[in-house]
Amino acid sequence: MSQNQLQTAEPNLSKIDSQDLVGLSAKSIREPYLLFLGDGGDIKTATGVHYWRPDICIGQMRLSGQAADLGLEELGIAAAANAGVGTLIVGVATIGGHVPETWIDVLAEALEAGLDLASGLHLKLQDIPRLREIARANGRRIHDVRHPTQDFAIPSFEFRPGKRLLTVGTDCAVGKMFTSLAIEREMKAQGLKTTFRATGQTGILIEGSGISIDAVVSDFISSATAWLAPANDPDHWDIIEGQGSLFHPAFAGVTLGLVHGSQPDLMVLCGNPSLTHLRYFENFKQPSLEQCIERYEEAARLTNPNAKIAGISLNTSQMGEVEAHRIIEETRNRLGMPCFDPVRTGVSEFVSKVFFN
């Protein structure tokens, strides 16, 4: 915001710490993965990584029978090292974000056995002195993917070549990451050049690179997004994972910065027709899809005058088959654009229609 920043808006990457840079197109998290499931708690990170990258998840590690089970081979640290695991992924959230002493023993053992660590926890593993020292002594890397450390230049936000699609939503947690990954996979299957650009911790662990955009200093939301999805071949599509919602009282700033920095050609609007109010914010109604289309297009056109919503992705998981298909059909007709549930209907029709017409 300050004039000083603007006047020195030139590449300033001096603070990059190679220890924990998870950057750009290079996959910097070593594959394959051992998924660490701890001793209970929410494993949506592990579930997401396993769902999208089963090829690189070669084992799981549970510290007790309380832990969730992904059905992967149980591997201890020594066995994982022997099997060639590159990185232990902390795939479970802890209550209050603290890291139990029993975990630290295991994580230390992993570093000593030659594995890297990657975590999306709020607490940085690098801030645990014992782990930091063992990593240094053994030349291992700790990826605290929720904590970007690089500085970002402020770009001009002029037109840049390459095409970009951004997922946006009515709310948090309505399927933006899932939709992005489903579209990227289907576009690849249909022969298109495309890259998934991760903006949250699970996405980063799936892709092996990205920026946890909600952890970037607020002055650089747009600029970090532009850096994440840079100029590219004219026929290449970046599929950018959206965050939050323009209608969310706590997180709309992140969303607006993502929209402006993406300069998206297309957006896919994600919603969940079973929800009436914002999750955890009962005083705030879910906005209508029509409101969203209007506001997202209006916002995006600041940096890309041709930006438009190209389709609607509905999470209908709380509905029966008949009701789900009815609402998908009704939404498609009402809004005059493709509508799908990436799980229930897939996205192949959407991709064919939007990218081959």
Next chain:
Amino acid sequence: MSQNQLQTAEPNLSKIDSQDLVGLSAKSIREPYLLFLGDGGDIKTATGVHYWRPDICIGQMRLSGQAADLGLEELGIAAAANAGVGTLIVGVATIGGHVPETWIDVLAEALEAGLDLASGLHLKLQDIPRLREIARANGRRIHDVRHPTQDFAIPSFEFRPGKRLLTVGTDCAVGKMFTSLAIEREMKAQGLKTTFRATGQTGILIEGSGISIDAVVSDFISSATAWLAPANDPDHWDIIEGQGSLFHPAFAGVTLGLVHGSQPDLMVLCGNPSLTHLRYFENFKQPSLEQCIERYEEAARLTNPNAKIAGISLNTSQMGEVEAHRIIEETRNRLGMPCFDPVRTGVSEFVSKVFFN
């Protein structure tokens, strides 16, 4: 953005570092001030502090004749300490943000003489080992006001008592801080209960407290703003310093978070009729005042359904007297609301009209 954060959306102030917390209503920067002007460069920070708080600026210190001159008494460190100075304010920006060795000698001497330091530079003075150690050894504080270190709880964004006025703008650097301070001063003069809430480094040095909002992690823009302007007496007004613009490709996310977190009852829209394009972003036009009114009111009503633009503050400094008055009059008539230039016309008519009708 993550569910984990939301689920643990309870006060989490564990990371507060009392060393550099510049917080809430308590004035935590010790008065009076010695304004350090270095040896040349942009002194808008010093100028702002001196303009608004001449009562607490009891001296200046220049390292060479190249330095700007505020006309204050020249004080060396020893004389400043004898005169009872509480804090040396680094009031000048450096090229590229580095701190010259000659400065460090002076800053170290100040700490040894019992002064605190406060700086709005990008580079943290606390990161200079020599200064950090001398501060610790002498029990002195270093306020790097651009770098908030506290964590913020995510509030419910329900109605909270107390009234709030936020300044918003067509662009960066169109007079939001000046307008806020002018309104706060005039409201006090007219007997109203009011507090200026600073969101940028100069404002923080003027007020002695605040949060540099563009340096907050992006997930917490709204929440930090809500924390800065908390529940208050029903007849108390917080005057919140705005940042950026909803129409700025790089910084609109910060602005939107500020708008939502402020839950403003009133907004004052700041513009500069001499500008045609955004500063430093030649491909982006200045939005019209009409566009701004529509978008800011629409955005603010997410968290305060009664939010409205109450007046227009024009920076007419690049115009002659006749033209300036003509455009102020024309804008007032066209938009049907008070319009003023806080320097040229003052804000007393605005305050009388808005708060006593």
